[in-house]
Amino acid sequence: MTANLYSLARRFLVVAGAAFMLATTANADSDDDYDGLPPGEGRDEVYGICASCHSARLVTQQGLSREAWAETIDWMVDEQGMGELDDETNRLVLDYLSKHLNIDHRPAHVKKTP
Numbered sequence: 001m002t003a004n005l006y007s008l009a010r011r012f013l014v015v016a017g018a019a020f021m022l023a024t025t026a027n028a029d030s031d032d033d034y035d036g037l038p039p040g041e042g043r044d045e046v047y048g049i050c051a052s053c054h055s056a057r058l059v060t061q062q063g064l065s066r067e068a069w070a071e072t073i074d075w076m077v078d079e080q081g082m083g084e085l086d087d088e089t090n091r092l093v094l095d096y097l098s099k100h101l102n103i104d105h106r107p108a109h110v111k112k113t114p
């Protein structure tokens with residue numbers, strides 16, 4: 001009887017474990033799919049454009065003002081070979097960056113340095 005209970009419990013754990021893994025991998029909107037870019041309007045554009053040359057981590061590790069982001073985008077265009085963005089995309093990208101990765105939202109490890 002105890003052996004039966006034990007194997008039942010084991011079976012339950014295996015099923016529960018498989019269900020848990022399914023549930024976590026089915027979550028396609030997880031931050032990991034975007035290299036840590038937080039969810040929000042414009043994320044697809046930022047990921048598609050900015051992560052085509054370098055990791056999006058290079059973007060998420062920053063915490064910049066809107067002006068500084070605008071300068072960064074100009075710098076990508078002028079010096080790093082990024083194609084110029086049309087006005088609509090530029091606004092979307094700039095809105096996203098200055099909303100989600102602004103000076104108040106610096107990751108803890110960036111916050112330490114002034």
Ligand code: HEC
Nearest residue numbers: 049050052053054058059062072073076080081082083093
């Ligand atoms: C055509 C390729 C290309 C594209 C597209 C591109 N970058 Fe870059 N980016 C680079 C290169 C090359 C560097 C490294 C420059 C260096 O450190 O000299 C860089 C570096 C950076 C850095 C690091 C700056 C630092 O201080 O270390 C940031 C932030 C950045 N890019 C943001 C962006 C953002 C935001 C976008 C999208 C709007 C973008 N990049 C798109 C090529 C690109």
